[in-house]
Amino acid sequence: MAYTLDLSSALAKLERGKAHIDALRVEIEKVYADGSPITLRREYEPEQGRVVVRIDRVIDIPDHWGLIVGDAAHNLRCALDHLCWQLAVRHYNGVEPTDRNTLQMIHFPIVTDKKKWQGSVVHQWADPADADKLKDFQPFNLGPKSRARGYRHPFEGFCGFDGVDNVDKHRRIHLTYIAPSLKSFAPEDTRVFRDCRPATGFINVAFSGFPTNLGDELAHVEVIPTGPNPDVDFETDLAGYVAIGERWDVIKALDAFAEGVERILGLF
Secondary structure: OOOOOOOHHHHHHHHHHHHHHHHHHHHHHHHHOOOOOEEEEEEEEOOOOEEEEEEEEEOOOOOOHHHHHHHHHHHHHHHHHHHHHHHHHHHOOOOOOOOHHHHHHOOOOOOOOHHHOOOOOHHHHOOHHHHHHHHOOOHHHOOHHHHHOOOOOHHHHHHOOOOHHHHHHHOOOOOOEEEEEEEEEOOHHHOEEEOEEEEEEEEEEOOOOOOOOOOOEEEEEEEEEOOOOOEEEOOEEEEEEEEEOOOEEHHHHHHHHHHHHHHHHOOO
């Protein structure tokens, strides 16, 4: 009789991971309810001859948010590994493997090079049809153009050697921080110059998107003073979001990972 997969533990891990994500989502929304996570100040700096917009305030991030991120990532990773254990038991006709070397091989594969897929250890403990289903979710499916733009596949980012889960388990708690997201400046024809006139007519952007510090420059306009209080209305629409790693929106990244895990489990 063919072995029937028992995905109860994998599904339980998935739900636990999603519960952590939802808990973090609620905490972040409560912080956002108090206003923008980033506020700005604009002032004239006479020594440079420019009106500058700088970071005036960034909300404090609770220390335990990084712990929640790690817990969520670990449960989602565990859901995949629990699935793979069941696939291995099916491969071995319902008999749980006990050999140490085999046990070490049974985990959800993370393969970034398509040429290495056929040589992956997954083929040693999973039936071909099962391995083929996992292939569609491998990081090597992320196209070269996306990689060139700095994108990483969610499974690679969370399950890979340098992924969120491994780093949280073995190295350090992940830093969560407020990353600014520059949207737009006020249109040129709406900018108002007071006690000054433009020196160049250009807004010089110094925005990087990395973790912000108080006083960081966002942008400036070079001006020629014509009165005692030079100022320029060129406020920008600046949003902020809670990020981890390389400016990943933490909730969007975790949601994408959870969605991927759910899709995989739904195939079996």
